[in-house]
Each structure stands twice: as structure tokens, then as C-alpha cells.
Amino acid sequence: MGNLIPGIRKxxxxxxxxxxxxxxxxxxxxxxxxxxNVLGPLRQAFQEAFYDGHIDSNPMDRFRYRSPETREPQPFNQDEISRILAQLEGQERNLIQFAA
Known part of the structure; x- marks a missing residue:
């Protein structure tokens, strides 16, 4: 646990x-x-210590999991989109340009 959170080894x-x-x-x-993901093992370790009677309460019980962030995928940057469009023409170009 000392590697997980620096300064708590002692x-x-x-x-x-x-x-x-x-x-x-x-x-x-x-x-x-x-x-x-990082705090899961810490939470479990304290839960086991609580169940085994080593501590009176689990300090991680009050800690809530965080909601994962969602972000819009951006597979191509503007330069890459321009280079792709330069290789296309007609409806193919229009379709890809609209999608991008």
C-alpha cells in the first residue's frame, strides 16, 4: 500500500x-x-481488514467511485481529414466530408 499512496508506509x-x-x-x-481501477485493491484490502477485525471501520466506505468521463472520439485531425478528402471525388468525397 505504500507504493499506492506515497507517505503512508509507516x-x-x-x-x-x-x-x-x-x-x-x-x-x-x-x-x-x-x-x-487504482482504488479498487485499496478498498478491498481495507474491507478484508475490517472483516478480520483489525480495524473498527473501513475508511474507504465513505469514498465513492467516480463517474467515468465520456468524450467524443476524434479519429482524425483536420490535416488528416484534408488529406483524405484530397484523394476522393464526387459522392464519396461528399459522404466522407459530411461524416467528418
């Missing part, structure tokens, strides 16, 4: 706080989907 399970996760996430530039 903490015991009962010293870990929910705010450490939020503070650490503020330092990252990753997508919400990646955040959810």
Missing part, C-alpha cells in the same frame, strides 16, 4: 484516514476510470 491500519486518499488523488492527472 501508518498502521487504524491510523489511515479517508482524507489521505483525497489528498493523494489531487496530485494525480488520471481519468476517473483509472482512479476507480
Amino acid at each position: 501508518l498502521t491500519l487504524d491510523e489511515f484516514q479517508h482524507s489521505y486518499v483525497h489528498d493523494w488523488l489531487e496530485t494525480l492527472n488520471i481519468s476517473n476510470k483509472r482512479v476507480n
Whole structure:
């Protein structure tokens, strides 16, 4: 877990706080989907520690998964579109130009 969140290696399970996760996430530039994937093992580890009686509560219970962002796909940039259109003519060109 020390590699997951820098600076928590010396903490015991009962010293870990929910705010450490939020503070650490503020330092990252990753997508919400990646955040959810990274935090899954941490959530599970604390859940197991709770079930085994090592901690009284799971600090990750209050942490909610983030909604994944959706973005519009952009398969070609403007220069690539221009080069494709230069190779076409007639209805083919019109169709591709409209689609782009």
C-alpha cells in the first residue's frame, strides 16, 4: 500500500484516514476510470481488514467511485481529414466530408 499512496508506509491500519486518499488523488492527472481501477485493491484490502477485525471501520466506505468521463472520439485531425478528402471525388468525397 505504500507504493499506492506515497507517505503512508509507516501508518498502521487504524491510523489511515479517508482524507489521505483525497489528498493523494489531487496530485494525480488520471481519468476517473483509472482512479476507480487504482482504488479498487485499496478498498478491498481495507474491507478484508475490517472483516478480520483489525480495524473498527473501513475508511474507504465513505469514498465513492467516480463517474467515468465520456468524450467524443476524434479519429482524425483536420490535416488528416484534408488529406483524405484530397484523394476522393464526387459522392464519396461528399459522404466522407459530411461524416467528418
